[in-house]
Amino acid sequence: MIKLKQLGRHILIEYYDCDRKVLENSSLIEKYMLSAAKLAKATIVESVxxxxxxxxxxxxxxxxxxxxxxxxxxxxxxxxVDLFTCGNTIKPWTAFEFLEEKLSAKRTDITEIPRGVMDCIFKNQETFENS
Incomplete structure (x- = not known):
């Protein structure tokens, strides 16, 4: 059995110097975001x-x-852009690269945050159970 270290990954991306025409085109942005989700192997539920x-x-x-x-x-x-994915089958970095290309970003800043770190979850549960 594989022990999980975290439940998910949250990648926060700043895309700079993008194509303005793309950034103001809602149908194109939606198309690119849906394509990014598919390329990342995510299961789409809904988009708004x-x-x-x-x-x-x-x-x-x-x-x-x-x-x-x-x-x-x-x-x-x-x-x-925020890419929050849970489990280990989704490929958020594939989505990042696709969007970087489609937005024509000339530079990016990226922060990845582990979400649901198991050591913290279990520590908090033990604290709650002992109080």
Missing amino acids: FHTFNPWGISGVVVIEESHLTIHTWPEYKYAA
Whole structure:
């Protein structure tokens, strides 16, 4: 039996110097986010995208393994993306690379956060049970 160290991974991505035309195109952003989820081998449940006036998009792709979100600021050629995946069958880095290419990002900043770290979960359960 494989012992899990964490339940999920949360990758926070800053995409800079992106193609402004892409960042303001809601149907294209949704298409790219759904494709990113599929390429990552995620199981898509639902997607919701909203376009702001005069520009900018927020969207989420709910997957059985958690979610992928995007927020765009075309006026700054910037997008913020969260890839939160659970289990070890999903490939969030594949989604990252795909989106980097499709948004034409010239640079990125990335932070990966382990979610549901098992040592912390069990420590908290023991504390709760002993109180």
